[in-house]
Amino acid sequence: MLHKLNARMVDVVDNFALVKSQSIQSRVVVVGYEQCGRGGGSEEKKQQQNATPVSHSDSDSVGMGVAKSNIGDDIDKPSPPSAAGGGGGFDICLPKQPGCVVLKPPLLVKNRERRLSGNSNSNSNSKNNSNVSLLRPGMVLLKGYLAPSVQQKIVEKCRELGVGEGGFYQPGYEEGTKMRLKMMCLGKNWDPRTSQYGDRRPFDGARPPDIPPEFHTLVSNALRDSNAHTPHNPLPSISSDICIVNFYSQTGRLGLHQDKDESEDSLRRGLPVVSFSIGDSAHFLYGDHRDPDTAQKLLLESGDVLIFGGPARNVFHGVTDILPTSAPNFLLQHTNLRPGRLNLTFRQY
Numbered sequence: 001m002l003h004k005l006n007a008r009m010v011d012v013v014d015n016f017a018l019v020k021s022q023s024i025q026s027r028v029v030v031v032g033y034e035q036c037g038r039g040g041g042s043e044e045k046k047q048q049q050n051a052t053p054v055s056h057s058d059s060d061s062v063g064m065g066v067a068k069s070n071i072g073d074d075i076d077k078p079s080p081p082s083a084a085g086g087g088g089g090f091d092i093c094l095p096k097q098p099g100c101v102v103l104k105p106p107l108l109v110k111n112r113e114r115r116l117s118g119n120s121n122s123n124s125n126s127k128n129n130s131n132v133s134l135l136r137p138g139m140v141l142l143k144g145y146l147a148p149s150v151q152q153k154i155v156e157k158c159r160e161l162g163v164g165e166g167g168f169y170q171p172g173y174e175e176g177t178k179m180r181l182k183m184m185c186l187g188k189n190w191d192p193r194t195s196q197y198g199d200r201r202p203f204d205g206a207r208p209p210d211i212p213p214e215f216h217t218l219v220s221n222a223l224r225d226s227n228a229h230t231p232h233n234p235l236p237s238i239s240s241d242i243c244i245v246n247f248y249s250q251t252g253r254l255g256l257h258q259d260k261d262e263s264e265d266s267l268r269r270g271l272p273v274v275s276f277s278i279g280d281s282a283h284f285l286y287g288d289h290r291d292p293d294t295a296q297k298l299l300l301e302s303g304d305v306l307i308f309g310g311p312a313r314n315v316f317h318g319v320t321d322i323l324p325t326s327a328p329n330f331l332l333q334h335t336n337l338r339p340g341r342l343n344l345t346f347r348q349y
């Protein structure tokens with residue numbers, strides 16, 4: 001489809017270097033940095049909302065007691081688990097539009113996106129430690145920790161693994177009801193029907209893909225940087241052998257639950273869960289009880305890393321809603337990530 005170039009677009013196109021072009025039959029469609037993909041964007045996001053959790057009074061999240069095993073309204077109608085698309089899994093990215101040309105943003109736009117993501121160096125996960133909040137003992141938020149290029153690589157890797165064997169599928173509970181997200185396990189499989197870890201997925205026998213080595217580095221760097229801000233109460237490091245990757249569409253959610261299917265030793269030692277948020281923002285609840293009314297509410301945005309371990313290891317947590325069109329433009333531009341949110345939680349069994 002030929003897009004009309006408005007005055008802003010002309011300006012944008014004037015300033016951008018063409019990095020990739022596709023000639024489709026006799027016509028080329030040029031789509032500017034702001035417009036290819038989902039549009040909308042996060043430039044207007046109010047970052048200060050996030051630093052301080054506010055008290056929560058939503059009533060539309062029903063808690064779950066044992067790790068993700070009680071049914072809340074984070075579920076869809078009954079049906080067996082299914083990997084979308086035969087042997088392959090659900091594709092978290094949309095097909096590229098024919099003729100859609102990805103343009104390099106000018107320095108001004110790049111710098112603004114880096115500022116929004118709290119990073120000055122897009123080649124590392126973060127060099128900027130100023131956006132660290134201790135939410136409660138053992139629970140640390142690294143705001144905008146993952147640099148844009150890192151977020152992009154994570155999406156690309158998850159997409160690649162997600163469409164293959166052991167990739168994204170829609171999980172369901174024992175009762176046959178489905179969770180309101182797509183899931184892929186790396187390292188070990190977590191089975192929502194039994195709340196247990198195993199080497200293969202019971203419903204199709206697939207082995208979970210390995211955790212990519214670069215993900216391990218990100219996790220240990222995040223823990224190191226988090227501990228630098230809490231030197232008197234450092235969290236133990238982990239050698240993560242499980243990563244649960246969730247993809248929430250814009251109607252996705254996950255009820256309040258505890259992560260307590262890891263080994264007794266891991267739980268006893270308070271080995272932290274390290275969680276990466278990418279794509280659309282989400283409202284995240286956490287608290288001491290499976291009660292949304294007393295839980296604290298936090299906005300998790302693309303690039304945020306949340307860590308909970310030590311005294312916070314058993315915190316109840318969940319996702320009440322996904323904020324539509326809140327993903328950063330750079331990410332949509334470069335990955336064509338579907339509307340929704342990608343979340344990776346790393347744990348050690």
Ligand SMILES: O=C(O)CCC(=O)C(=O)O
Binds near residue numbers: 244275
């Ligand atoms: O999506 C999130 O931020 C939380 C995910 C989560 O709680 C889980 O996978 O156990």
